[in-house]
Amino acid sequence: MRKIFLFGTMKHKCYQGMTFRPYITGSQITERIKELAARITSEYAGRTPLFLCVLNGAAPFAVDLFRACEDIDAELTFVRLKSYEGTGSTGVVKQVMGLSENLEGRDVILVEDIIDTGNTMVRLLADLNALKPASIRIATLLFKPAALVHPELKPDYVGFEIPKKFIIGYGLDIDGLARNLNDIYILDEESC
Numbered sequence: 001m002r003k004i005f006l007f008g009t010m011k012h013k014c015y016q017g018m019t020f021r022p023y024i025t026g027s028q029i030t031e032r033i034k035e036l037a038a039r040i041t042s043e044y045a046g047r048t049p050l051f052l053c054v055l056n057g058a059a060p061f062a063v064d065l066f067r068a069c070e071d072i073d074a075e076l077t078f079v080r081l082k083s084y085e086g087t088g089s090t091g092v093v094k095q096v097m098g099l100s101e102n103l104e105g106r107d108v109i110l111v112e113d114i115i116d117t118g119n120t121m122v123r124l125l126a127d128l129n130a131l132k133p134a135s136i137r138i139a140t141l142l143f144k145p146a147a148l149v150h151p152e153l154k155p156d157y158v159g160f161e162i163p164k165k166f167i168i169g170y171g172l173d174i175d176g177l178a179r180n181l182n183d184i185y186i187l188d189e190e191s192c
């Protein structure tokens with residue numbers, strides 16, 4: 001079902017008949033996470049932020065970012081919601097599931113893999129604000145500004161701004177696959 005083939009030294013990946021080419025390497029991600037963690041560490045000094053990871057996609061990023069913030073006290077927890085099938089947003093945003101922590105008075109850092117239209121984040125922020133946290137900031141590994149339909153949404157910590165193209169890897173999936181790739185890949189024109 002899935003084959004890996006080589007063009008020179010570039011390893012393309014094939015999922016569902018679509019070709020993906022290398023886009024952001026794992027080491028670039030690691031370097032960028034260190035920079036974001038340095039900012040978070042200085043901005044949250046003396047506080048104990050709660051990293052709220054949005055499963056499944058944000059799991060690798062949230063864990064790596066959390067671990068890179070070892071010089072402050074911090075907590076990590078997970079919620080789940082889903083809005084995406086294949087390469088197009090279904091536009092259906094589901095409820096937040098699995099939040100067991102009391103957010104009242106907490107400094108929350110909401111950790112997402114990607115902000116595309118922003119629909120998911122806007123809905124999530126509304127639900128979380130109702131729980132009266134002291135503050136909420138948004139950390140997203142990837143941000144597609146050209147796809148955003150909510151101009152008021154401004155993520156505080158952005159790993160990489162990317163064009164309005166479909167990408168996979170490092171948590172981002174295509175119908176459940178490719179989350180385990182250590183690099184990020186972008187959809188290519190050619191089929192496979």
Ligand code: IMP
Nearest residue numbers: 084115116117118119120166167172173
């Ligand atoms: P939004 O609600 O349109 O901002 O989409 C947010 C969710 O859609 C993300 O949390 C991802 O799960 C998924 N998503 C958006 N763009 C991509 C992509 O390029 N690759 C894989 N998943 C994506």
Ligand code: MG
Nearest residue numbers: 057058113114
């Ligand atoms: Mg997601």
